[in-house]
Amino acid sequence: MPELPEVEVTRLSIADRIAGALILEVRQGKPLRWPLQVEPESLVGRRLVAVRRRGKYLLLEMDQGLLLMHLGMSGSLSFAASASEMGKHDHFDLQTTQGILRLNDPRRFGAVVYVRNEQDPVAEKLLGRLGMEPLGSEFDPLRFFQALRARKTSIKQILLAGDVVVGVGNIYACEALFLAGIRPTVAASRLSRRRTDRLHHAICEVLLRAVAMGGSTLRNFSNAQGQDGHFQQEAMVYGRKGQDCKVCETPVCAIRQGQRSTFFCPKCQKP
């Protein structure tokens, strides 16, 4: 469920309760994608300070050290009712003075990793190759154009790779390319400055709008308060194979790129 907007919505929904919470106990379920890198008990007694976001990672700042959390494909974070048992797909619990912060992740592609700081080699390995923050000031049209100019892979796969710009997953890549009128299969290096400008704008637009709408609901994304997002109803092409394009009424096409589904309108999106 989580692309940048869902992660950001999650961050916003836990930020208040995180601040100042004292860790009382740490419980783990089944193994996640990467090991925690520290004995869970050693986190007891630390205080959570704030939660930031880098790409699709949440960075839980403690008075000492940092927890990097990733929601993978199916993860969600929420505050659980006190004294509630861990369920089948609950794999990480942080019991605090402000409640139980709980990671639920059926597919277990997510992770919780402890690092001392962002210069820690493990943090460097996970965060070091990440590209520009699409909602940050470093993501400007010229740098975007220059980064794409060097890449011969299809623009859709470049967006997903996250080393040029982070946070754009499969849904928003499809949607942004639709808004920009760009065929997902076009080689990134072949896009004109004018077209990369349009794409830059589309990415900002689609991500900001999704955050404002509370994220996507594909199966059922909900934030830590249990409120659903509504973006999915707004999708122009994602998940709409064979249905009429909302702009020109041409049937939406679906193809595979790098084992991921890509949806596009063959008329609105030019090669």
Next chain:
DNA sequence: CACGGATCCTGATGGC
């Protein structure tokens, strides 16, 4: 070194 493909894991869905 840039790319495509396989891979991790579980659940939902659709065809027969």
Next chain:
DNA sequence: TGCCATCAGGATCCGT
């Protein structure tokens, strides 16, 4: 109802 194949919002690793 069961069984099987396919698909799912991510990202790394490995071989070419």
